[in-house]
Amino acid sequence: MTVDPAYLVTPAAAPIGREIDRWVDPIVAAVLACPLVAGLHGGRDGEAVTYLPGRRITGIRITVDEVAIHVVARYPAVMDQVASQIRRAVAPLAPGLRIDVVIEDLAVPE
């Protein structure tokens, strides 16, 4: 039985090898440093996860052409500002990648 070479092509959602180890931590730090961000969020279906050797990082998912950042914003924040704040912080750390911001939840004061 022969293997169709199409199956061997890296799927778009595959992490970019060991690169990811070096990229993900600075991105997490930059996102958490944004004043309008209360925290990272694993995504509604738990899809926003980066798996690394020995650990996993919730809220960030890096693929070959984009980095998806899932956050909990702080109430009351203007969502557009949350996104642009994150983009400004992350852009220098993820050159060439599109930055998708998903605001999954709001942290409301008790």
Added chain:
Amino acid sequence: MTTPSGIPAASGAADSNRPQTVRNEATAPTRSPATAAGRGSDLETSQGRTTIAETVVSKIAGMATREIDGVAGFGGGAARAMGAVRERIPGARASSSQGVAVEVGERQAAVDLTIVVEYGVAIVELARAIRRNVIASIEQMTGLEVVEVNVSVVDLQLPGEDTGEVQPRQPGRVE
């Protein structure tokens, strides 16, 4: 006035959204099947997409309602509020938690509120104030246009009743 804890509300909303999302993705083939597409409100920019989950819109509506003096709390379970959600915005996803039901489309949102008011308030005036505040908050914070805010008053909080939340308080069964 007690604050419903956010975590069960959020997870409840997430669960009730699941079939909705699947159906919408099936009926909206023009949308890109990319990771975060098909949920919340999208704001496409050259550097990437910004998605706002329905939970966010729902919490903003809840906070804006609570801010108005005279609102004692929210009433009606998630299932009840969910039943009130109609298809007002084509391709919208609906979310509902703790008396706040929202429908969020690409550019528009609709809100249904089920509330308990304090005894002695002018309900029509109160509803008008809630509507104004909810619309202003959602439009300012998310950029979505609010097409309607329906306020349904299900109970009065009489003096002496300490909580307006109409929800059974169950003690935890496990520790």
